[in-house]
Amino acid sequence: MKDAGSAVALMGNPNVGKSTVFNALTGGRQHTGNWSGKTVSLAEGRITGEDITLIDLPGTYSLHARSQEEALAREFLTCGGAQAVILVADAACLQRSLVLVLQVLEVQPHAVLCLNLMDEARKKHIRIDTAVLSRELGIPVVPCAARSKKGLNELKNTLRSVLSGTLPPCSEPPIRYPADIRCGLYAEPHKGQTRDELDDILTAAAVLRAEEITMTCVTAPDDPHARDRAIDRAVLSRRFGIPLMLLLLALVFWLTLSGANTVSAMLSGFLLGLEAPLRRVLTALSLPPGAVSLLTDGVWRVLATVVSVMLPPMAIFFPLFTLLEDAGYLPRIALQLDHAFCRAGACGKQSLSMCLRTLRAQKNRTG
Ligand SMILES: Nc1nc2c(ncn2[C@@H]2O[C@H](COP(=O)(O)OP(=O)(O)OP(=O)(O)O)[C@@H](O)[C@H]2O)c(=O)[nH]1
Ligand SMILES: [Mg+2]
Incomplete structure (x- = not known):
């Protein structure tokens, strides 16, 4: 994976902006979006202008979590050979983020906390004393708003200082466990204790410390979060939740399909109309008739058809879906459908990719 230089892992809860930070620092194109669980495997890139490889990991709430992606993140932390970690936390929901931060610090003390989503925290009138937070955690803390690229230069400079040793690693045990446990990640159950019982004790200790620090x-x-909760009550209510979801999705599909048909017809007319002038130009260039036919009847006609069929629905559907995503509605759809999808052995998040597939199938049928 690494040739020279340092390797640094990006870790944090799902949907806190890890991939947004990764893309901004490396110029990468990792998938980002407003729902959790987008990053499911490792992605690496080089930080622009630095000899540092950054590894974007799947989001995880706890080092004791059991999903495949979360196990991947834990495995990379323990065996991946990273020299340091950037811990990305949600400033609007610090306590929840700190549980993982504290657990990671037990294993990797060379760390910097990227306190992301500061803009969202400010909107909710949440204020964080970063100096106190840094003292409590024993690592540097950099407030950021990664989407608008705020704080990322400072993050890069701080990371450099962590890697060079100018800033010391976390030296205090970050979590206070019962006397017989030294490090949560490597703790083994006592006789008669199940793994789940031990995990509960370890997580409870981390939650308690996170609460104290907060x-x-x-x-x-x-x-x-009162406003978010009020929206959830309305949007996820038993009576209106499903009808509202069906209505909104139907509206998106209708706008996409009916709008796309009109635009497709116009685009197809325009592009295919260029076929005759193109044929004249190629003939005037004295190309053999076979080559002219290949370029116009073959290449141009196929290109024009594909572009006019595929481009309009995408140009309508994706902005509409992005609007719903930015408004926070897509994760709510996933949550709403989770129960039904789980019964079919899937999970609610798959409903979102199903929407894309349904649109593609519908378009293939009509287009
Ligand atoms: N308002 C605001 N939104 C942000 C900020 N950083 C990231 N986002 C948005 O937060 C959402 C999640 O960002 P991602 O980078 O995909 O989050 P992630 O942690 O990689 O998510 P997973 O891979 O699913 O764990 C996206 O819609 C981003 O545009 C920020 O500083 N402020
Ligand atoms: Mg991600």
Whole structure:
């Protein structure tokens, strides 16, 4: 994987902006979007202008989690050979992010905390004393808003200092466990204790410490997520949730298919109309008739047909889907359908890729 230089892992909860940070630092094109579980395998890229390889890992809530992607992230942390880690946390939901941060610090003390989504935290009137947070964790903390590229230069400079040893690693045990446990990740169950019971004890200790730290450095209104909860109550309600989802998806499909048919017809007329002038130009260039036919009847006609059939639905569907995604509606669809999908051995997130496949199938039938 690595030739020379340092390797640095990007870790954090799902959907906190790890891939957005990765793309901004490396110029990469990792898939980003407003729902969790997009990154499912390792991706690596070189930080622009630095001899540092960055590895984007799948999101995980805890090092004791059991899903395949989460196990991959844990395995990379323990055996991947990274010299340091950038821990990406959600500033609007710090306590939840800190559970993983604390667990990772037990195994990899060379770390920097990228306190991302600061813009969202500000909107919710959440204030974080980063100096206190840094003191409590024993690692540098850099506030960022990765989507608007804020704080990323400072993150890069801090990472350089962590790698060179100018900034010291975390030296205190980050989590306080019962006396017989030294490191949560390598703890083994006692006789008569199940793995699940031990994991519960380990996670509870991390949650408790995360709560303590949050209390020392976060100032927030009584319920900063009240608006989100009110939206959830309306959008996910038993009575209106499913009808609203069906209505919105039907509207997206209708706008895509009916809009695309009109635009496809216009585009196809325009592009195929260029076939005759193209044929005249190629003939005037004294190309043999076979070559002229190959380029116009073959290459041009196929290209014009593919572009006019494929481009309009994509140009309509993806912006509409992005609007729903940015409004936070797509993850809510996934949650709403999760129960039904689980019964079929799948999960709610697959409903989103099913929407894309349904559109493609419908378009193939009509187009
Ligand atoms: N408002 C705001 N949105 C952000 C910021 N950083 C990332 N996002 C958005 O957050 C969403 C999730 O970003 P990703 O980079 O895909 O998150 P991730 O942590 O890689 O997600 P998984 O791979 O699913 O774990 C995307 O819609 C981003 O555009 C930020 O600083 N502010
Ligand atoms: Mg990602």
